[in-house]
Amino acid sequence: MKKKDQISANSRRDFMKTTTAALAGFYIVPRHVLGGPGFIAPSDKLRVASVGVGGMGGGDVRGIFSTGKVDMIALCDVDDSRAKGSREAHPKAAYYKDYREMLEKEGNNIDAVSVSTPDHMHAVIAMMAMKMGKHVYVQKPLSHDIYEARMLTEAAEKYKVVTQMGNQGSSGDGVRKMVEWYNAGLIGEATKVYSWTNRPVWPQGIQWPDKPIAPPSDLDWDLWLGTAPYKDYVGNLVPFNWRGWWDYGTGALGDMACHIMEPPFRVLGLGYPKSAEASVGSVYVGEFQRGYFPESCPPSSHITLRFDRPGKEDLEFHWMDGGIQPTRPEELEANEQMGDGGNGVIIEGTEGKMMCSTYGINPQLLPTSRTKDIQVPETLYRVPNGDRGHYANWVDACIAGHGSKEFDQLSSPFSIAGPLTESVLMGNLAIRSYDYRVAREGEENQYDYPGRGIKLLWDGENMKITNFEPANQFVRRNYRGDYSL
Incomplete structure (x- = not known):
């Protein structure tokens, strides 16, 4: 009985080792493989906050989200009426009026920021986001005046973030x-x-x-x-x-x-x-x-x-x-x-x-x-998809990171x-x-x-x-x- 019990114990230990290894192997399989073709795990998605979400900004929200690789975490607009369409499309996204409050509160929850405000606000919003290490997509023109454009260009390199201007023809x-x-x-x-x-x-x-x-x-x-x-x-x-x-x-x-x-x-x-x-x-x-x-x-x-x-x-x-x-x-x-x-x-x-x-x-x-x-x-x-792929060109580079192949393929950094x-x-x-x-x-x-x-x-x-x-x-x-x- 003692020998039999010992054999049984050894068998159980071998079984557990084998099962544990199998389970470990199961869990290290990439989730996009388990989810099938086209599946993107939540952890692989770009978490985006958008400032200015009506009009052209609403178009940017739709374009960025349509890549299928983005979670819209927060929306910001000074005009509630203009923001209505984007808020209804993304009811789970937090909503703010002041971009500074949004970035301060959502900083740990986002990877990137899109900026689609009137020209005079582009630079200050983009700069604050880049200083926080966030990738940025900024509508054209990049800035309101020459000094701002130079400072944003230098900041993109300094903070090693992925950047893109919204001139889609460049793609x-x-x-x-x-x-x-x-x-x-x-x-x-x-x-x-x-x-x-x-x-x-x-x-x-x-x-x-x-x-x-x-x-x-x-x-x-x-x-x-x-x-x-x-x-x-x-x-x-x-x-x-x-x-x-x-x-x-x-x-x-x-x-x-x-x-x-x-x-x-x-x-x-x-x-x-x-x-x-x-x-x-x-x-x-x-x-x-x-x-x-x-x-x-x-x-x-x-x-x-x-x-x-x-x-x-x-x-x-x-x-x-x-x-x-x-x-x-x-x-x-x-x-x-x-x-x-x-x-x-x-x-x-x-x-x-x-x-x-x-x-x-x-x-x-x-x-x-x-x-x-x-x-x-x-x-x-x-x-891919030419000018219609301009948003995905940026999103893919954000996910891949600064210095990646996708980063080098950006159309308008x-x-x-x-x-x-x-x-x-x-x-x-x-x-x-x-x-x-x-x-x-x-x-x-x-x-x-x-x-x-x-x-x-x-x-x-x-x-x-x-x-x-x-x-x-x-x-x-x-x-x-x-x-x-």
Whole structure:
């Protein structure tokens, strides 16, 4: 009996060892394998908080969540009405009005933050999140002014976080095809770039309303103003027309140039411009009386940037908005559309030209008959689903982490989006310098405009205009209250 009992005990011990090993083996099988194809374990999902969740922000929430790899942990908006759709779609997400409270309370519960507010709040929100080690997705333009763009670019590298700007065309196939065409020498050496938009489609070149009204009960006006100087609420501002006011928006340039200027920036590998010039459309308030509304972006503008390229001639880069367009290339037939009609890009080279629409869509060699005959090998990574994969491009990199293969495949990290945004905002600096005026001594209601008719020389490394000091006030603005980077 003793021997039998000993054998039984040994058998039980062997059984337990075998069973324990089997169970251990079972539990170390990845949960995505156990869940079947397409299953993503909760621990493998990116935990996201979103600031600004109505309008475009609501679209960003949907786009990020639609990847199937995200849990929406928290939502933040100063406007309860605008936030309603996102809150209903994600009822379990905590809701806040102040992004600072959200980040402080949810810091341990989130991995990443999306920022889809008006332009003047992008930088402070993104910077706070990055300092906490959170990955960030920020709508275009990356920032309201040049200094902010530089600080965000440097912070992305310092804190080793995954970043992406919301210019979805950078994930499209079109811009990659244009890079491959250019690298294959199909248009020779680029000499000029023309880019244009039919925007603004909101009021610009107007006087600030002189009749303040009470803000809507579901809008926290003080939080909406954020970094901007305090002003009483006025009608026809929220939720869209703030774009035309310098305190909050960045005009047609800020709205569209990150989409339209991005393809030639990518194709030509551009950095900081060396100079900027501007001409601005006039506004008339009465018969032969020109209006002067420095708080408002102009109704139209033409910006000329020049980029230094070592060993080559400077590149001349034109931006036009308010319906202004460049002369049609001779290579376009009379009934062929230039760009997409209202927006577009033309790159002129020593041996040819190429053209595309907004977001780099529909790239064409000129004459367009050349396009169908060209076969150039694909040498660049293609984002799955192109521009529709822009959110997943960021989400995948966040999950994989800084320095991963997915990180290297990001379409618009701040290392790229930052210099692009700085160049875009250089155009706005030129516009505001153009409208800078000083009163003539001893002459009532007479002014000089010393920023007109000159070329602003830019020291990119030090973020400074070297030949017109008044322009430097537009490099960096002062924040209201205790907001800071």
